[in-house]
Amino acid sequence: MDILYLLVPLSVVLAFIIGAAFWIAVEGGQFEDLDSPAIAVVADDDRPVGRPPPEAGS
């Protein structure tokens, strides 16, 4: 069980890292808009620019 002496402090460090990540996310405005991302996933536009769009209703 000696590994616990490493893992438990490691989990503390990890928690701090996750906390910092959340902080950066909030600062970056990632929680400002929770509606658009839902759309952005459905409509990924990897299609090269210039290719004609599909007809509506198709």
Add this chain to the structure above:
Amino acid sequence: MDCRHCGLPSPVGAVFCCPGCEAVSSAIGALGLGDYYRLRTAPAPAPPARGEELSGFDDPAFQASFVRAIGEGVSEAQLLIEGMRCAACGWLVEHALARTPGVESATVTFGSRKVRIRWSAASTRLSAILEAIRAVGYVAWPYEPGRVALVEERERRSALRRLWIAGLGMMQVMMYAVPAYLADAGEMTPDIEQLMRWSGLVLTVPVVAYSAAPFLRGAWRDLRLARLGMDVPVALGIAVAFVASAYATAAGSGAVYFDSITMFVFLLLGGRYLELLARSRAGRALQHLARLEPRTAQRLLDAQGHATEAVPAARLAPGDRVLVRSGETLPADGELEGPEALVSQAWLSGESRPLARCPGDPLLGGSINAGRALVLRVTRAGTETSLAAIQRMMERAIEERAPWVAAAQRASGAFVAGVIAAAFLAGILWWPVDPDRALWIAVSVLVVTCPCALALATPAALTVATGALAQRNFVVARAGAIERLATATDFVFDKTGTLTEGEPRLVAVTPLGRDDEPRCRALAAALARPSSHPLDRAIARAAPDAAIAGARDHASVPGDGVEAWVGDRRLRMGRAGFVAALHQHPVPTLEADDSVTTVWLGDPTGWIAALRLGDALRSDAHAAVAVLRARGIALHLLTGDADSIAQRVARSLGIAHVEAQASPARKLAYVRELQSRGARVAMVGDGINDAPGMGQADVSIAMGGGADLAQVRADAVLLSNSLADLAAAAQIARRTRAVIRQNLAWALAYNAIVIPLAFAGAVTPLLAGVAMSASSLLVVANALRLRR
């Protein structure tokens, strides 16, 4: 077939309803963003007029207020997007901007209709970006957040950060605490146990020091000012538990409660965050107004030509002449220079039907030009406009502390003192019985009591009510207005402009010759149409446009009337003598009525009609008065008009107390008299002529539509001029009072039950935190009911 773009009916065989939609749709297609049509859940807005001059946006002086330089040649700005209806709109704008050369990033926030863009100043200009947005069918304005919005934004962000940190801390600390709960004695080595405790301590430090900082700071501020706010017991509970647990950790013996501390902080912050969201939703009405103001105006360069330059609306000055195209928003208050126009004042009255306006009529900034292009001569711009005045009123009401809130906070001070004493007492009493548990019972007592519910009960309800009232066009300008409106026992009404329309209306047409009534109206309207005299305007308005006969050769005789030809009939309208000169018939006798003005219509063969114009009662006056009376409110009518008119209005509405020919000083005395008999008086007037009486009344309500809003001094303003809205507002005020009472009753009952339980040691600190947060949330949820 419906238009493929905006969904409006389009001509037979056409895919689009208009060239504008077609242009926008092909622009979307050319960008490869046709997915928009598949993703959207609402039809697109009608496209904006094209070709508007946008170069005014590139003026560095104008940009100074909202564009920030954020590094090597890169600028950032926030724009408000008008016309976004579903999340797909946001997607469309974002991607259209991403494909605009020079734009480095564009992030759309659909909820607030904003886009944050960064662009390279070297390769593009702001006007090109605005044009790109316009090309896909939306209008963008620079976004300059108001004071309230700015504070709210900052508050929300820091609340979210604190909540995240507390949540993370809570979960991880729980991981270290659970093994100690589950393990049997001796199963964990002392080393491991100590390691877990230290880990918990390390993670609790940021939760206490950062997440709980608002409570600690609030408590410190209260203590320094020698008063007891609701943060004090919370902070005390957190501090005592933390210090004791930290001591136990360092000493290596005794109980630790890091899990309880972090969870308590998390739940408290969660409750506050939800409250913040609710409050910002209530404040939307305010932002909605800010969104109405256009940011630029088309200023006419010379008196004759139509050459214009784009200038920021805030920089318009009185006397400027501004061109407002069809569908555009008026950039400032002013007078209509011409031509005759249709404007929608929906922002003010909620009535979207356009109103006809004649040259010389006042127009309000924020209204929409629903007819042809018009020229506006600016009288007030920038912060002087009525729209700005209303925004200031609402901001002030939100910032001011209402008397009820102050009272609740005083009461909670006493309550908090009691709680601290009780916690202390619990600790002392338990010490001889069980020294181990004494401290934790004291902490439980501190935590479980919910001064929050007491102190939250009132402000939450008032904030929500302010938003609900604003939706009914009732703007609260003074924080105490809602509570005083709820308790008003007497309503004192002014007559002209309050119970009545305040401007003449055609109330009766008596045909005197061969023509029937509709024909008489049409003839009269034909004669009245070119005139701008108020009586003539009223006559012209009373006939449907299509029915008005064509008249020619108008000749007006000032003071007497007007003469014109309709077909081959020579007609005169005006004073009896003027019309009688045409045919020499005696003037017919009509029922005497001194509240109306009679206008006669005749031709050379005799009389055609008598038109009676008067100041008609508002259509909703009867219903609104009935609602107030049904609630047991005494109604009074005070007017400067003649007695007979006042009596007639009062009789028709069923108002018992009438006083006519009242001077402003007399109105003041009347209100004082009522108050000296113990009445709480609400006075409804136009806010300018009744100022003394309204200042004396417990709560004053001004009819805001049309009045000079910047001059109005009242506790509340009824923007729609609708008495039905007034009755609804009185109803909401009463419900607000009821909700506040329920909230206070709940808070008292809750505390009466849980404090003895905690005192008896039946509540752990963790359970105490949960119970207290749930109670706070319940109070907020109850307040939110007022929105309906």
